[in-house]
Amino acid sequence: MKGITVKQPGGADMLQVTTHDIPNISANEILVKVETAAVNRTDIIQRETDLGYMTNNILGVEVAGTVEQIHEDTNTSLKVGDRIMGLVNGGAYAEYVSMPAERAITIPEELSFIDAAAIPEVFLTAYQTLFWIGQLKENETVLIHAGGSGVGTAAIQLAKQLVNATVITTAGSDEKLSFCKKLGADYLINYKKEDFSEQIASFTNNNGVDLILDFVGASYWEKNLASIAVDGRWVLIGILGGKNVPDIDLFELMKKRVQLTGTLLTPRSDSYKRDLTKDFSTDVLPLITNNKIHPVVDRVFALEDIKKAHEHMEVNINIGKIIIQVS
Numbered sequence: 001m002k003g004i005t006v007k008q009p010g011g012a013d014m015l016q017v018t019t020h021d022i023p024n025i026s027a028n029e030i031l032v033k034v035e036t037a038a039v040n041r042t043d044i045i046q047r048e049t050d051l052g053y054m055t056n057n058i059l060g061v062e063v064a065g066t067v068e069q070i071h072e073d074t075n076t077s078l079k080v081g082d083r084i085m086g087l088v089n090g091g092a093y094a095e096y097v098s099m100p101a102e103r104a105i106t107i108p109e110e111l112s113f114i115d116a117a118a119i120p121e122v123f124l125t126a127y128q129t130l131f132w133i134g135q136l137k138e139n140e141t142v143l144i145h146a147g148g149s150g151v152g153t154a155a156i157q158l159a160k161q162l163v164n165a166t167v168i169t170t171a172g173s174d175e176k177l178s179f180c181k182k183l184g185a186d187y188l189i190n191y192k193k194e195d196f197s198e199q200i201a202s203f204t205n206n207n208g209v210d211l212i213l214d215f216v217g218a219s220y221w222e223k224n225l226a227s228i229a230v231d232g233r234w235v236l237i238g239i240l241g242g243k244n245v246p247d248i249d250l251f252e253l254m255k256k257r258v259q260l261t262g263t264l265l266t267p268r269s270d271s272y273k274r275d276l277t278k279d280f281s282t283d284v285l286p287l288i289t290n291n292k293i294h295p296v297v298d299r300v301f302a303l304e305d306i307k308k309a310h311e312h313m314e315v316n317i318n319i320g321k322i323i324i325q326v327s
Contacts, residue, residue: 003058003094004306006047012310014047017303020058023091023098027073030101032084034065036117036300037092039309039322040150041238042266047310054266060092061266064107064116065327068096076101083107085116087124087265087273093306095326102274105281108289118295118321119288122150124273125265126158127280129213129235133261140210141166143200143227144185145220148176148319151237153183153296155213160184161293162283168203170196172316179319183296197223208232218242225252236262296320 001022007014025031037060046054064085067078078084084104091097107116129151130136142159146152147169159165161184168187169180177188187203189196200209208229214220219241228234253260265273287293298318301309303326313322 001095002303003091004060004303005057006059009047009049012047012307012314015059015306015310017306020094022096025069025071025098027071028101029071029074029098030067030076030078030084030104031069032063032065032088032097032099032104033068034063034092034095034097034326035113036064037324037326038062038117038121038150039313039324040121041240041313042121042264043093044310044313054090056090058091058094058097060088060094060097060324061090062087062117062120063092063097063099064113064119065097067104070101074101076104078104078106083113083116085120086277087120089270093303093324093326100270100274103270103277105277105285108285110289110291111295114297114300114323114325115295117323118150118297121265122154122321123158123284123295124276124280125151125237126155126213127284128265128276129237129263130155130158130211131162132276132279133263134211134213134233134235136163136165136211138163139165141168141204141229142211142213143196143209143224144169144213146215146238146240147171147180147185147188148173149215150296150318150321151213151215152180153320156180156183156185157293158284161287168200168209176319179296195223197226200227204229211235213237216241218245221245221248225256225258228256228258231257232259234258234260236260237264298322300325 067082088099169185170191212234215238217239298320300323
């Protein structure tokens with residue numbers, strides 16, 4: 001089978017199409033014939049530097065496809081031929097991939113494989129950070145940075161549909177902000193034109209936000225700290241703006257009693273991802289089936305054009321997910 005690997009850590013030109021054996025599956029696993037996969041920031045980081053927690057040398061962490069084989073020692077209601085989507089432990093950029101059966105999510109009839117591939121990583125990340133970690137409650141206020149990203153577009157919808165939160169979002173273009181508004185965002189900030197901390201002070205009568213989903217990190221530290229409410233929760237899920245913050249005043253965190261949590265989804269345990277998938281399927285999948293929440297697809301690239309797909313993400317112009325057509 002064909003798969004995408006990295007010659008050596010570096011730029012998108014290090015990506016290559018290589019030939020591999022179809023994976024063998026173990027107890028409690030299924031083999032998936034991949035129709036579509038998707039590009040994520042974790043794939044970019046894995047390509048550039050060895051993260052140390054990926055054991056599969058084929059890139060990619062989410063797929064949509066059909067069940068090709070089920071291990072005989074697997075307790076599941078799935079059948080060969082079922083359409084499924086879900087998180088895999090690497091190997092998504094390939095024609096076949098193995099995955100734990102308990103992490104497979106049945107694709108609603110209404111969704112294409114392209115739409116389905118736009119769901120697992122970003123919606124599970126958004127659900128995890130908003131509710132499992134961020135504990136977002138009814139009518140609270142949440143600041144979602146990178147509103148036009150895959151996770152951002154998912155988080156806006158989840159916050160509005162599940163708890164009717166007041167959503168403030170930042171993005172780098174008016175086009176992205178206009179799209180965020182269509183998804184349900186209440187307040188829009190173009191971070192290239194406005195100081196988001198000043199705008200949030202105005203929007204919240206200087207009270208600040210209850211929860212921040214932070215994809216940016218270091219360069220937003222002071223403005224995020226100024227924007228968060230007393231007893232606010234701050235979930236760090238990206239470091240697009242750097243990882244080192246000089247001269248941190250920890251007492252400012254203490255004064256506001258801020259809960260700051262860092263998280264990554266990909267290196268989490270199989271059991272954690274299983275439980276997250278289960279809760280997501282209960283709380284969110286019906287809303288997708290009823291078209292109250294929908295995946296957002298930016299562009300579709302062929303597997304052989306993976307270099308272009310990575311470059312498209314790196315210039316940060318996408319709204320929603322970048323999909324790879326594998327089969």
